[in-house]
Amino acid sequence: MISTIEWKDDKVLMLDQSRLPLEVVYVECSDYHKVAEGIKKLWIRGAPAIGIAAAMGIALGAQDIKAGSMEEFLKKLDIVMDDLLATRPTAVNIKWAVERIKTLLASKKGEQVSAVKRLLIEEAKRVLEEDIEINKAIGKWGAEFIRDGDTILTHCNAGSLATGGYGTATAPMLVAKEQGKRIQVIADETRPVLQGARLTAWELMQSGIPVTLITDNTAGALMKKGAIDLAIVGTDRTTRNGDVANKIGTYTVAVLCREHNIPFYVAAPLSSIDFEMESGEHIPIEQRHADEVTIVRGQRIAPEGVNVINLAFDVTPAKYVTSFFTERGAFKPRDIKKLAEKNVAIESIRLHVAK
Amino acid sequence: MISTIEWKDDKVLMLDQSRLPLEVVYVECSDYHKVAEGIKKLWIRGAPAIGIAAAMGIALGAQDIKAGSMEEFLKKLDIVMDDLLATRPTAVNIKWAVERIKTLLASKKGEQVSAVKRLLIEEAKRVLEEDIEINKAIGKWGAEFIRDGDTILTHCNAGSLATGGYGTATAPMLVAKEQGKRIQVIADETRPVLQGARLTAWELMQSGIPVTLITDNTAGALMKKGAIDLAIVGTDRTTRNGDVANKIGTYTVAVLCREHNIPFYVAAPLSSIDFEMESGEHIPIEQRHADEVTIVRGQRIAPEGVNVINLAFDVTPAKYVTSFFTERGAFKPRDIKKLAEKNVAIESIRLHVAK
Numbered sequence: 001m002i003s004t005i006e007w008k009d010d011k012v013l014m015l016d017q018s019r020l021p022l023e024v025v026y027v028e029c030s031d032y033h034k035v036a037e038g039i040k041k042l043w044i045r046g047a048p049a050i051g052i053a054a055a056m057g058i059a060l061g062a063q064d065i066k067a068g069s070m071e072e073f074l075k076k077l078d079i080v081m082d083d084l085l086a087t088r089p090t091a092v093n094i095k096w097a098v099e100r101i102k103t104l105l106a107s108k109k110g111e112q113v114s115a116v117k118r119l120l121i122e123e124a125k126r127v128l129e130e131d132i133e134i135n136k137a138i139g140k141w142g143a144e145f146i147r148d149g150d151t152i153l154t155h156c157n158a159g160s161l162a163t164g165g166y167g168t169a170t171a172p173m174l175v176a177k178e179q180g181k182r183i184q185v186i187a188d189e190t191r192p193v194l195q196g197a198r199l200t201a202w203e204l205m206q207s208g209i210p211v212t213l214i215t216d217n218t219a220g221a222l223m224k225k226g227a228i229d230l231a232i233v234g235t236d237r238t239t240r241n242g243d244v245a246n247k248i249g250t251y252t253v254a255v256l257c258r259e260h261n262i263p264f265y266v267a268a269p270l271s272s273i274d275f276e277m278e279s280g281e282h283i284p285i286e287q288r289h290a291d292e293v294t295i296v297r298g299q300r301i302a303p304e305g306v307n308v309i310n311l312a313f314d315v316t317p318a319k320y321v322t323s324f325f326t327e328r329g330a331f332k333p334r335d336i337k338k339l340a341e342k343n344v345a346i347e348s349i350r351l352h353v354a355k
Numbered sequence: 356m357i358s359t360i361e362w363k364d365d366k367v368l369m370l371d372q373s374r375l376p377l378e379v380v381y382v383e384c385s386d387y388h389k390v391a392e393g394i395k396k397l398w399i400r401g402a403p404a405i406g407i408a409a410a411m412g413i414a415l416g417a418q419d420i421k422a423g424s425m426e427e428f429l430k431k432l433d434i435v436m437d438d439l440l441a442t443r444p445t446a447v448n449i450k451w452a453v454e455r456i457k458t459l460l461a462s463k464k465g466e467q468v469s470a471v472k473r474l475l476i477e478e479a480k481r482v483l484e485e486d487i488e489i490n491k492a493i494g495k496w497g498a499e500f501i502r503d504g505d506t507i508l509t510h511c512n513a514g515s516l517a518t519g520g521y522g523t524a525t526a527p528m529l530v531a532k533e534q535g536k537r538i539q540v541i542a543d544e545t546r547p548v549l550q551g552a553r554l555t556a557w558e559l560m561q562s563g564i565p566v567t568l569i570t571d572n573t574a575g576a577l578m579k580k581g582a583i584d585l586a587i588v589g590t591d592r593t594t595r596n597g598d599v600a601n602k603i604g605t606y607t608v609a610v611l612c613r614e615h616n617i618p619f620y621v622a623a624p625l626s627s628i629d630f631e632m633e634s635g636e637h638i639p640i641e642q643r644h645a646d647e648v649t650i651v652r653g654q655r656i657a658p659e660g661v662n663v664i665n666l667a668f669d670v671t672p673a674k675y676v677t678s679f680f681t682e683r684g685a686f687k688p689r690d691i692k693k694l695a696e697k698n699v700a701i702e703s704i705r706l707h708v709a710k
Contacts, residue, residue, distance in 0.1 A: 021657065021658035021659075022655060186664075189546070189648065189656075189657070190572070191544070191546060191570040191571065191572055192570050192572075194656050194657075197648075197649070197656050197657040198656060198657065201657055201658055201661045202657075202658045202661075205658055205660075205661065210662070211661065211662065212661075212662040212663065212664055213648060213649070213657055213661050213662065213663050213664075214648070214663070214664050214665075215546040215547050215571070215603065215604075215648055215665070216546065216570070216571050216572050216604075217545070217546055217547075217571050217602075217603045217604025217607060218603055218604075218664060218665075218666055218669075219607070220604070220606045220607035220610060220669065221603060221606055221640075221666055221669035221670075222664070224606065224669075224670075248570065248572045248573055248576060249570070249571075249572025249573075249575070251575045251576055251579065252572060252574070252575035252607060252611060255575060255610060255611060255614050256607060256610060258614075259610050259613075259614070285576075293544065293552075293568060293569070293570055294552070294568070296651040296652065296654065296656065297651065297652075297654035297656060298654065299651065299652035299653065299654055300377060300652075301544075301549050301552050301553060301651065301652060302376065302544070302549075302552040302553065302556055302568055303376035303556055303557045303560055304376075305560075306556045306557075306560065306566065306567075306568050307565070307566065307567040307568065308567065308568050308569070309541075309567055309568075309569050309573060309577070310569075310570070310573075311573055311576055314573075314575065314576035314579075315576075315579075
């Protein structure tokens with residue numbers, strides 16, 4: 001398994017994803033400023049991975065604090081957390097990590113500073129371990145839907161690199177492989193930022209899963225030839241009704257799957273499900289800079305001054321989703337909202353493949 | 356109108372499209388070897404444009420031949436034609452141009468060499484003019500289906516640059532503009548070779564038609580928002596039953612159009628219709644080199660050694676095509692085969708927009 005980020009010898013080791021796939025470089029962060037730099041400069045990306053980086057950054061920052069009292073310590077730690085929050089203001093997982101740590105700290109006010117410093121390291125490691133456990137569970141439930149010999153299409157990168165390990169969309173693939181199923185993956189290159197070409201293709205090659213790279217234009221022709229058995233994608237945010245916001249082009253994959261009667265699965269940790277939001281119509285879609293489209297690795301590919309629409313995400317309506325893979329099981333889109341209920345009879349809504 | 360190729364002062368002027376959109380350079384070809392080089396190095400591309408280049412190359416080569424007799428002249432001209440045929444062996448339009456010239460020559464055996472040399476220049480100019488006339492006619496019929504205010508999606512480049520002028524898919528846009536309709540165009544960038552970004556966006560900007568560039572992944576999201584009114588694409592080969600071979604990704608556009616009830620039109624000069632071939636299943640699909648996908652303008656974007664599927668074309672089944680725009684009118688896919696009949700009552704199958 002590829003390590004995206006880890007705590008090692010009181011430092012944070014972070015894979016610099018901005019150099020992939022041309023160079024594999026781990027950056028050793030010996031203070032939290034380096035971790036913040038990594039988040040800012042996209043050495044690390046993917047919501048869960050950023051959350052882990054934030055927790056580790058806080059733990060690292062805590063070690064260097066000189067404080068005579070817990071009060072002073074907490075005051076100085078607030079600066080660390082604010083600095084990390086400022087790296088990517090829209091990344092909800094940084095906020096999530098900060099809140100988790102603050103809740104922990106609130107219950108430890110009577111402890112020694114040195115003990116709390118150690119606790120923060122343990123907590124950061126736990127955030128990483130929990131993420132991997134969640135992904136393994138997604139993988140276990142999802143792998144049920146993968147048969148020996150299947151060819152799986154994926155879009156963008158919802159892989160190990162976006163998480164602490166295993167990934168979300170890739171977890172069922174990795175578990176299927178561990179189960180001895182012979183699978184192969186078709187990776188959409190995913191314009192404009194090419195996460196499929198740069199990251200997914202690379203990490204699947206590292207994992208020993210046969211992977212074939214295609215342009216986003218090619219998936220339809222392969223489906224028509226019967227060369228794709230199922231699709232698994234990740235999600236940035238899924239709403240209560242099962243609508244899926246994910247990288248631009250996901251909606252097109254979903255429409256193509258429906259046209260060819262190919263199952264379209266979404267790997268969605270519960271943390272990515274927004275139970276408060278009724279449907280995908282309410283999700284704001286970020287418009288990103290034209291340069292992402294007109295310039296590829298420093299090379300201009302379009303006329304100067306051309307008008308560009310560069311949507312970061314699209315929303316796939318629930319009706320296109322065959323089922324969701326979560327850490328609690330596989331579910332139909334209509335049952336997603338039930339996962340927010342306290343006393344849901346989970347086995348009554350969980351999907352299984354008939355043997 | 357952009358000039359792709361023209362005969363000027365006994366030379367051939369050819370726009371070097373391989374440098375677009377960064378540089379606009381016209382190459383002056385003063386002998387036929389330069390024309391052959393231009394075809395080989397893709398300074399000129401697009402089936403009709405290549406046919407025109409071949410006819411002009413033959414005329415240019417003829418001027419330099421020193422021959423005491425018509426027999427000697429024809430023998431030396433055969434070398435010119437063979438050289439041009441060898442530039443791109445699969446380009447049917449070079450063959451078409453050579454055969455057209457040979458038919459002409461067969462009827463002129465009694466003429467003086469000097470007179471035949473002049474005739475060949477006239478014929479080459481006529482090939483260009485006829486192509487423009489065909490495209491204008493496609494534009495006239497197609498423009499009926501464009502309303503004031505429409506936003507038109509196109510894929511790849513079936514524009515002026517691929518023809519003698521006006522283009523095929525772009526002709527209805529240009530005619531609609533001449534008719535005073537306010538239209539705008541959304542151009543798919545068209546990975547892997549980016550003809551949409553490099554050529555279509557550029558030539559529409561030159562023509563004063565508002566154009567917006569998108570990644571191929573974005574069309575679906577725009578259709579869902581209701582931002583696209585119709586799609587017009589070109590075709591490399593259309594079969595008797597109305598199946599359409601065109602640049603990879605065209606099929607995806609067609610499926611998306613159907614899903615959103617958006618008309619999907621194909622601009623197809625009769626020369627692109629293969630009345631001998633029953634259906635698209637028989638069209639061989641070229642697999643091109645992996646480097647087209649993994650390297651963009653000299654920059655590697657994917658891991659070394661990754662497996663790639665790079666299909667040059669896909670086939671859109673006739674059922675997805677709303678109608679064809681040809682130089683004889685607009686027609687339903689099921690009526691395409693009737694165009695091969697000698698005595699077809701054309702007005703009985705021609706489509707018109709109800710006023």
